[in-house]
Amino acid sequence: NAGVMQNPRHLVRRRGQEARLRCSPMKGHSHVYWYRQLPEEGLKFMVYLQKENIIDESGMPKERFSAEFPKEGPSILRIQQVVRGDSAAYFCASSREMRDSPLHFGNGTRLTVT
Amino acid sequence: SQQGEEDPQALSIQEGENATMNCSYKTSINNLQWYRQNSGRGLVHLILIRSNEREKHSGRLRVTLDTSKKSSSLLITASRAADTASYFCATSDFGNEKLSFGTGTRLTIIP
Numbered sequence: 001n002a003g004v005m006q007n008p009r010h011l012v013r014r015r016g017q018e019a020r021l022r023c024s025p026m027k028g029h030s031h032v033y034w035y036r037q038l039p040e041e042g043l044k045f046m047v048y049l050q051k052e053n054i055i056d057e058s059g060m061p062k063e064r065f066s067a068e069f070p071k072e073g074p075s076i077l078r079i080q081q082v083v084r085g086d087s088a089a090y091f092c093a094s095s096r097e098m099r100d101s102p103l104h105f106g107n108g109t110r111l112t113v114t
Numbered sequence: 115s116q117q118g119e120e121d122p123q124a125l126s127i128q129e130g131e132n133a134t135m136n137c138s139y140k141t142s143i144n145n146l147q148w149y150r151q152n153s154g155r156g157l158v159h160l161i162l163i164r165s166n167e168r169e170k171h172s173g174r175l176r177v178t179l180d181t182s183k184k185s186s187s188l189l190i191t192a193s194r195a196a197d198t199a200s201y202f203c204a205t206s207d208f209g210n211e212k213l214s215f216g217t218g219t220r221l222t223i224i225p
Contacts (some may be wrong), residue, residue: 004156028138028151031211033213035213035215041217041218042202042215042216042217042218043157043202043215044215045212045213045214045215048211048212054213055211056210056211058212091156093155093156093157100144100145100162100164102147102159102162103149103157103159103213104159105149105156105157105158105201106156107155108155108156
């Protein structure tokens with residue numbers, strides 16, 4: 001039973017380019033979360049999605065960032081016109097549709113903006 | 115904003131000793147969870163304690179929760195070198211599905 005799969009593991013983009021981060025949740029999981037982590041810091045919540053719906057995007061910057069979780073296919077976190085401050089590790093997690101269900105994390109995508 | 119704050123930020127102990135990490139949070143919670151993160155990897159769920167529970171055990175892990183003080187502790191007994199990692203507490207508010215993570219304790223076990 002594969003865990004949460006994120007790709008790519010490492011992504012390098014020049015300032016102004018677009019970054020697309022993909023996340024395939026664990027089988028049977030319908031909830032997806034995206035978190036951002038800076039070096040030596042904790043995880044900052046970005047967005048929570050269920051299939052085809054954004055439930056909570058209170059942690060997402062208002063501009064340049066968007067997320068989706070289509071009926072078919074992986075969840076995508078999209079960052080347009082990247083800036084150096086976007087450099088970070090982005091983690092995806094998934095859970096079952098159950099109260100108190102723990103999160104299962106992928107190994108993250110490390111985005112470097114040059 | 116960060117909900118939880120772990121203490122200490124960093125802890126180094128000898129293999130075989132017990133390690134205790136604390137977490138304080140700000141608002142009323144539905145549950146509190148502890149996660150572990152090895153360098154360069156994703157977080158791994160360790161244990162969940164509900165707001166109506168005071169103590170929970172899982173193998174060498176013991177978690178306590180004091181809702182009156184808005185704090186929790188994670189005890190790792192008989193530490194091993196493989197326990198070296200960062201440990202995070204995370205809280206879930208009532209009516210809110212998202213988990214808010216603390217800043218983490220970096221634990222180093224010296225062989």
